[in-house]
Amino acid sequence: MTEKQIIRTIKKISLDTDHRFCFIANYVLSNLDSIEKMTINQLAKATYTSVATINRFVKFLNLDGYKELVHIIKYFKNSLQGDQITYSLTSNSLILNAYNNIISSLDETSKLTIEQQDTIKNLISKIKKALKIAVFAVGGTFNIAKDFQQKLLRIGFNITAVNDFHNGYLLANQLNNNDLAIFVSYSGETLDLIKLAQVCTKNNVQIAVVCKATNNTLSNLSNYLINISSNEKIDRLVSTTSRFSLLFALDLIYIFLLSTDLKNYTELLEKTMISKF
Structure with a gap:
């Protein structure tokens, strides 16, 4: 259990x-x-x-x-220990509480990522070698996963993001050991994502997981584990600080990736820039 x-x-x-x-x-x-x-x-x-x-x-x-x-x-x-909304708080207190929760979460996550630099570098090496990359996430977390997918798409990677089990199952079964599956989940216990990760494992697909720094099912299935910290409780009603932590971790992976070949990636970003006028 x-x-x-x-x-x-x-x-x-x-x-x-x-x-x-x-x-x-x-x-x-x-x-x-x-x-x-x-x-x-x-x-x-x-x-x-x-x-x-x-x-x-x-x-x-x-x-x-x-x-x-x-x-x-x-x-x-x-x-x-979550960023609970207390109805008796004033508007100023609510703003300060939200701000402090986010800053605390990002600070803890930044410390964790410093400790995980070797894992991030190994993950980037795999990203660059992968023929296909699939990003799996559900609910509101998918917005963050989609942002990461679009960033990598702009610099030439064959990457897809899915947020439902049916399409995820089809995609997971098409991956092989030349590919990479990335799972984004705060808790690491989302049932649909666990099932998809098990499919990937069966197909010898290497798995990267970005999740909360606790012992959880998805982290135990990973080849590359990037932990985030958040002061949200697991059984939360609304995701708040965890979104910032997940976004921060994925952006760090992206920045590390850009730094490996900055000139080439800068040219690709300029080439794919859409004129706003």
């Missing part, structure tokens, strides 16, 4: 008063700040159970051990 699925399972257990682990699940969800600092013995004492019972709870969640449960709790806490 993914982190999200495990969290949902814990929530489900906590609501079922007849479940043997209901009390433990409720305690975990009610004491998120404490759990990540507690040993298994301390949790057993706090829930009036035993270490063996906690281990059975962990095993019931299909986790490898107590440490993995703590990791899930940390993930859950991070996913709750």
